[in-house]
Amino acid sequence: MTSTPLDLKKLKAELKIHAHALGIPTGAADDFIKRAIQDVTKALKPKKIITDQDLKRLVTKELKKYHKDLAYVYENHDKII
Amino acid sequence: MSVLTAVGILVLAMLIMASLQLVPGIFALFSHYVAGKYPRSRATDLSTFFILGVETSVVVIFFCTYAILCCSPAVTFIVDSDIFAWTMAGIFIALTLGILGFYFRKGPGTKLFISRRLASNFNAKVIATKTRSDAFTLGLTASVPELIFTLPIYLMAAISIMRLDSTPLERAGIILLFAIVSVFPLIIIHHLSNHNFADFIKFRFKNKAFFRFVLALFYLFIAALIILGVTA
Numbered sequence A: 001m002t003s004t005p006l007d008l009k010k011l012k013a014e015l016k017i018h019a020h021a022l023g024i025p026t027g028a029a030d031d032f033i034k035r036a037i038q039d040v041t042k043a044l045k046p047k048k049i050i051t052d053q054d055l056k057r058l059v060t061k062e063l064k065k066y067h068k069d070l071a072y073v074y075e076n077h078d079k080i081i
Numbered sequence B: 001m002s003v004l005t006a007v008g009i010l011v012l013a014m015l016i017m018a019s020l021q022l023v024p025g026i027f028a029l030f031s032h033y034v035a036g037k038y039p040r041s042r043a044t045d046l047s048t049f050f051i052l053g054v055e056t057s058v059v060v061i062f063f064c065t066y067a068i069l070c071c072s073p074a075v076t077f078i079v080d081s082d083i084f085a086w087t088m089a090g091i092f093i094a095l096t097l098g099i100l101g102f103y104f105r106k107g108p109g110t111k112l113f114i115s116r117r118l119a120s121n122f123n124a125k126v127i128a129t130k131t132r133s134d135a136f137t138l139g140l141t142a143s144v145p146e147l148i149f150t151l152p153i154y155l156m157a158a159i160s161i162m163r164l165d166s167t168p169l170e171r172a173g174i175i176l177l178f179a180i181v182s183v184f185p186l187i188i189i190h191h192l193s194n195h196n197f198a199d200f201i202k203f204r205f206k207n208k209a210f211f212r213f214v215l216a217l218f219y220l221f222i223a224a225l226i227i228l229g230v231t232a
Helices: A008-021 A026-044 A052-064 A068-079 B003-019 B022-037 B040-071 B073-080 B082-103 B116-128 B132-142 B144-163 B168-195 B197-206 B208-231
Strands: none
Touching: A008 A026, A008 A052, A008 A068, A008 B022, A026 A052, A052 A068, A068 B022, A068 B197, B003 B144, B003 B168, B003 B208, B022 B040, B022 B116, B022 B132, B022 B144, B022 B168, B022 B197, B040 B073, B040 B132, B040 B144, B040 B168, B073 B082, B082 B144, B082 B208, B116 B132, B144 B168, B144 B208, B168 B197, B197 B208
């Protein structure tokens, strides 16, 4: 098993791609992606290590508060093929 | 094989090509990512090249199968035998069981039978696609892992075309129609996924069992037609 440092910029870029593809207005998407990532960062503060799956679950949970479709696409896009 | 059986096999072969899930799955993901990364015109352009890649691979494999059947008398002799027909019927029954048993993986989503490493390679390629040639190559290679399910289809469709009393131009037209029907779902997906990708994924996940059942049924129908052709 390998560990990699958490890349929030990459996560943000990925979420922006999903949001743009879903037709969410850029301003609104930027705003709630920023807020969701802030919440994720807060939740992660006490933890030193987190698995990819737990991170995904956490991001999905935070995104659901702002945009359910975006949260669903982020959660399931790797289960298509 | 009668003309009616040949037409039946051809129609079923086209329906199977249109119902297989790997290429539509890769394309749905591809269409979503390019729509997220690029302006609409560029996204449509890249999606078109992906579809052209799939179309090219279908036409090339079909023509090669057809050419091998036509140009080699030994192969034609084998294809005409009853043993070959029974073998093909057996293969189609085995593929029916294969579709029911392992085409979709167990668990959430519509994860397919391909290895997870290959699936992540496709995911990575989809995300990394930037140019028309990337999109075209991805379209060309997308159908390769599914050849175990498609090669017998190409073979039976090529044999069926040989059995039809038609001119070479008409045969080329049928092959072209076969290729167009094969990529038709991709055009629908392109429009659907642009509207709401979340609904599209939900639809796929919800109807997974139905897709599997219909696909298995088509394979079984072809096996039945082959057996009917031998026994009649």
